[in-house]
Structures are given as C-alpha cells and as structure tokens.
Amino acid sequence: NTAGKYAAAIIWTFFLAFAVEGLRHFRFWMRSRRASQTAAAAAATKEGGVREQALPILMEAFLFGLHMLMAYLVMLLVMLYEWAIFISLLLGLTAGYFTMEMWEMYR
DSSP: OOHHHHHHHHHHHHHHHHHHHHHHHHHHHHHHHHHHHHHHHHHHOSSSHHHHHHHHHHHHHHHHHHHHHHHHHHHHHHTTOOHHHHHHHHHHHHHHHHHHHHHHHHO
16 A cells, blocks of 8 residues: 555565576476486485485475465466566566576576
8 A cells, every 4th residue: 555565565576476486497406306316326226215215205395385385376466467566577487587597507
C-alpha cells in the first residue's frame, strides 16, 4: 500500500527469480558431480554403493523441494497480473540464466 513496499516487492521478485535459476544450475551441477563420482566408485568397488549415495541423494531431494517451492512462488507472482512484477520476474530469470551460463563457461 506504499511506494516503498511496492519497490521492495519488485526488487525481492527479481532476486527470487534469479535464485530460481541459480538453484536450478546448482542442482544440475550436483547431479553431474554425483554421477561422475558414482561411475568412478563403481569401477573401483562393487559393494557399499547404496549407503554412500544416500546422503547426496537426500540433499538433492531437499534442493529439488526448495526449487519447486520457489518455482511455485514465481508462478503465483505471475498470477498477480501486475506488469512490474512480471517484468521483474522476466529480468531476474534472464539475468540468472545469463550469470549461471557465464559462470559455467569460465569455471
């Protein structure tokens, strides 16, 4: 109901959308890292693989839940039909995608 709250909502929306892309990128990175470690561990030994993989899979499941929560919040913000919030979401998703792809390129 004030201009300051509206501006804060727009800024928060941008960072939420940016974080959705960052979390997506981090989840895929974790999954590829686990896959390469699993392949290396399977080549070294054939026993004890399930127990060693339970914690990373649990962490990935937690991050998946967090990612879905954030994605549904983004969806709800779009459904407000507020143009400034929508533009902020698009800019945040775009900036997040660009930043994560540049990070991957120069990593």
